[in-house]
Amino acid sequence: MGDYGERSMTPNVASSVIIIGSGCTGLAIAHGLRKAGIPVVVCEKNAAVFSPGERDWNMGLHWGVPILKSLIPDYAAAQLQSVQVDPNTPTKPVDSLAFLNGQTGEVMVAPEIPNFHRLRRSKLRALLAKDLDIRWNKRLKNLVFEDDNSSVIAVFEDGEHITGRLIIGADGARSTVRKLLLGPEIAPSTRLPYSATFVQAKYTHEQALFLRSFHPLYIAAPHPDGYFAFFGLQDAPDADKPEGWTFFFYISWNASLEQQTTERVTFGNKERLAQVKRKSKGYCEPWKSAFEWVPEDQPAWYFDLTVWDPSLPDHQWDTRNGRVTLAGDAAHPMTYQRGQGLNHSITDAGKLVEAITTEAKLATAIEKYEAEMKTRAGEEVKLSVLNTTMLHDWAKVMESPVFKAGLQKNK
Incomplete structure (x- = not known):
């Protein structure tokens, strides 16, 4: 194992590895290190794993499923079904994802997806938060690298200092760790000329059955007018009560950076929903009815599409002798x-847990991890931009990466 072992520590030192952020990435790393007997503490800026009013969404996990299961405890792996959007229906060995012509409803392609898990973020985080040392209300303020070249101090806004051998920034797309490493000019994500408005909603018994009849989990549709749309299940706690199901859907479109800035200032929820409702009128089912049936005051959320490529020459950070690194959306939002x-x-x-637990020196482990991560994720960030661009250009949709390769891992 690497040279991250415990050493003489002041009383407020809790671990050798400090993870900033209690998202799915940080929690998975924490479990992997804990399995290897490495002391670790997770520091989270919020007060709980999921706070009232916090936005929840769902995520697709497919070729990454075996990796997650290898990191987390057996009991958590056995409970993955319970944190899916539909906990009542076993995951199929192979499922298909239909892409429809958004105007006609015709199936354009339907790639097969092995081991397709659709996970609720809040429930997955709650499952992974068990049995870990998580410090809540810890908003990172600064990183101080000690002169001994082997320790680092995380300084928090509440005044507490925690010293460790390694800090892992797993604090999301707006990562504070990334900002501290690279500065306010380089760290921010790159905005793209696309916007999206999301809605989560429940419907009547009959409406819910109709909407879910198109696919039990997830469908998508580009549109000749240059839109792209997603429709899927967010939560189905009771298979026999469709009126209790929650659906999660959006439409995205090309929007200049100037337009995005203007709308952020001038649009409220009412304007956002009205805007996306107008765009939905030319859509096929289920989007046409899903948007039509929600009331005018239905909550909606909007955000721009952004990326950050860790492989770019000016995006390189100093690990300070293997004392700091980034992972997940903190390293490569796409x-x-x-x-x-x-x-x-x-x-x-x-990859990070493997490197830390097999390399003799931590600096070597972090170097090895980052070399692989930056190449792999950097390629996917670039591919994600290409894919988004082509999905919003009807002349190029059929050649887009997702149409050509589905959700397969980029080779």
Whole structure:
């Protein structure tokens, strides 16, 4: 094992590895290190694993499933079914994802997806948070690298200092760790000229059955007008009560950066929903009815599409002799239309734990991990941008990466 072992520590030192962020990536890393007997503490800026009013969504995990299962405890792996959007229906060995012509409803392609898990983020995080040392309300303020070249201090806004051998930034697309490493000019994600508005909604018994009849989990549709749409299940706690099911759906479109900035200032929820409802009128089912049936005051959320490529020359950070690194969305936020984000994040977790537990020196382990991660994830970030661009250009849709390769891992 690497040279991260315990040493003489002050009383407030809790671990040799400090993970910033209690998202799925950070929690998976924490479990993997804990399995290897490495002391680890997770520091989370929020007060709980899921706070009231916090946005929840679902994520696709497919080729990354074996990696996640290798990191987490057996009891958690056995409970993955319970944190899926439909906990009542066993995962199929092979499923298919239909892409429809958004205007006509015709199936354009339907690639097969082995081991397709559709996971609720809040429930997955709650499952993975068990048995870990998590410090809540810990908002990172600064990193201080000690002169001994082997320790680092995480400084939090509440005044607490925690010293460790390694800090892992797994704190999401707006990573504070990334900002501290690279500065406010380089660290921010790159905005793309695309926007999306999301809705989560419940319906009547009959409406819910109709909407889910198109696919029990997930369908998608580009549109000749340059839109792309997703429709899927968010939560189905009771198989016999469709009126209790929650659906999660969006439409995305080309929007200049200037337009995005203007709408952020001038649009409220009412304007956002009205805008996406207008776009849905030219869509086939289930989007046409799903948007039509929600009331005018239905909550909606909007965000721009952004990326950050860790392989770019000016995006390189100093690990300070293997004392700091990044993982998951903190290292490589990507667009989501090809369903690769969580799979790459969990791969980061597996590769990082493997490097730490097999290399003799921690600096070597971090160097090895980052070399693989930056190449792999950097290629996927670029591919995600290409895929998003082509899905919003009807003349290029059929040649898009997701149409040509489905959700397969980029080779």
